[in-house]
Amino acid sequence: MNITYIVGNGLDLQYGLKTKYKDFYEFQNKAYISRKENEEKYSNLIYESLFSDKENNYENWSDFEYSIGQLTKDHDFISSNIEMKEKFIDDFSEVVDDLREYLRLQQEQNLEEGIVIDFESTLNDLKNSLPVLNQFTIDKKFKENLYQHDIVNILTLNYTNVLDRLYDRSGKSFVNKLRTNDYNFHIKSPIHAHGTVDICTVLGVSDETQISNSFEEEQKESLVKNLVLKNYRENMDVKNSDIIKNSDIIILYGVSLGETDKYIWSQIAERSISSSVPVIIYHYVPNFDPGNPTRVKRLYRNVEDKFIQNSGIDLELEKKLRDNLIVVIGKTIFNLMER
Template sequence: MKVVYLIGNGFDLNLGLKTSYSDFYTYYLNIKNNDPQIAQLKEHLKHDKDNKGKYRYWSDLEIAMGEYTKKFSRREDMEKVYNDLNDNLRDYIMKIEQDHIQSGIDKDKLKRDLAHPEKYLREIFKEDFRLYVKKWETLTYETCIISFNYTNTIEAILNMKDTDIINIGQTIYKRDNLLHSIIHIHGLANAPFIGLNDASQIGNELFRDDIDVQDFLLKPKINEAVGHLNDRRSLEYISQAGMIYLFGVSLGETDNLWWEAVGERLKRDCRIIYFVYNPDEHPRPNVLTRIRRKYKDFLLSKTKLTLEEKQAAFDRIFIVHNSNMFNLKKKQE
């Protein structure tokens, strides 16, 4: 059976890394640059943040950047500002990645969590999970991680090279669970990229059909230009997955391609465990069902499924709320 993880920034935040957009926001605004157009972008971001409150997600930056294209009349100026933003992101992530993450990190727990995320389900849902995966009880699991992060923290913790295949444990039916690949669909620290999902998110209508603008603003176009087939490989994995796990992802609009692909897979024989985290939610037993329903509806709202298809897919989604999944810091003695 093919198993797919879609892992976002919540993973790195669990490690204590300052990889949130708000962290980069502070860093970027403090970098001096005499170019007036770059200074105007920073003022726009600052003003936007003041209006919206605290930034939470990288998609906030990407959406703001798409809207800011309205300020440009020349493609060259737009690309210059974009390159400055992206270059500073590269410098910031490379600095963050140099921070120590190995000390006090529980490698074995990472493997256990990857091999058995179902352990965080409530007992009744564990039973549903077991009944579903029983059809693959004699098979080895082939696991792929699709990472939305610029860091290689998972590889570093597992000491995993590009071509490595790692046995991360056994399935509940005592078969091998092999981690085959980790795909970074937004690039790595030395060559990260931020961008939009599609041309409709380019705020300046004059540039929406400009192929050159699309080449540096749209994530699918950037992946295509890099030529590493990451998009194609990831979509293929998702289309064949029997289990999909979502962790640390905000389901932002600038990554709609992936949520829509997950939705397509839900039309067929697939189950999802969606790990959600909201420290402001402390659910009482009488509201647990309501909370699960809210997050299922939120995930399904990001797909292109019809109402009838969403209703059919609803019970194929398991919600895990505020769990200990991927909390890898070892307790101090």
């Protein structure tokens, strides 16, 4: 059976990296001011728009990516001018390089010797971590796939290498205690769906509707994630899709479910609906208080609604997808431990 974890920036934050969007915003704002002071006639269209808003309220990277797409739509002087569109692409490329450099600084932190990921606890607690009402779903899946080992895929949306370094030193195979036979969990190497800081760092929007339709095809290939992946010529888009298409259980952790990854949520939704694949969504709430049932119910519903909305599925399929969604609030996975 194939179990797929799709992890986002929440996992890097859990591991102590300063990779919130606001961390980059504050760092790059100072760098941009310094760059303008030292380079005559220097400007960057994206930074000018971004830093003109001193009370920037973007919470997630997806908000930032979406704002880049909106910038192409909201400013006629960009969308109506060939030279300005080319400058926009050049400026966007500069933003990507600046982000790569910032993330390199973050991932260079020393990992404490002897600290590993406790994959075993996360996987063997997969059932018990769910709301009681949903736990039978895991039993059902294992019964449907009785006589086989369980392959665990990790598809990370992060560019940093901390997960990879921790993976290399951690145990990767152990007995599956959720089964009554002697089959094992086997954890495969993390795959970077959007590249790393060194290889094909993919920043941008989900599809062409999120940018101005005045941009040429070649320009879109710099801004639209699927097009960037396809034109990188390493079949990254195909590999990502194949993992999702072959998953029997899909688990989302540390992701914002934003619009700029809609193409991924859409693939997950299609897989879930076509093959009754459960989609488990871990939702982080700081200082979560489970005592108020009305608040908890609303949280469950809000997370489900956001995933459904940003997956772009047809309305007639909504109920079928919602029945496959399982929301887990205030719990963590892939915790660290001493070896």
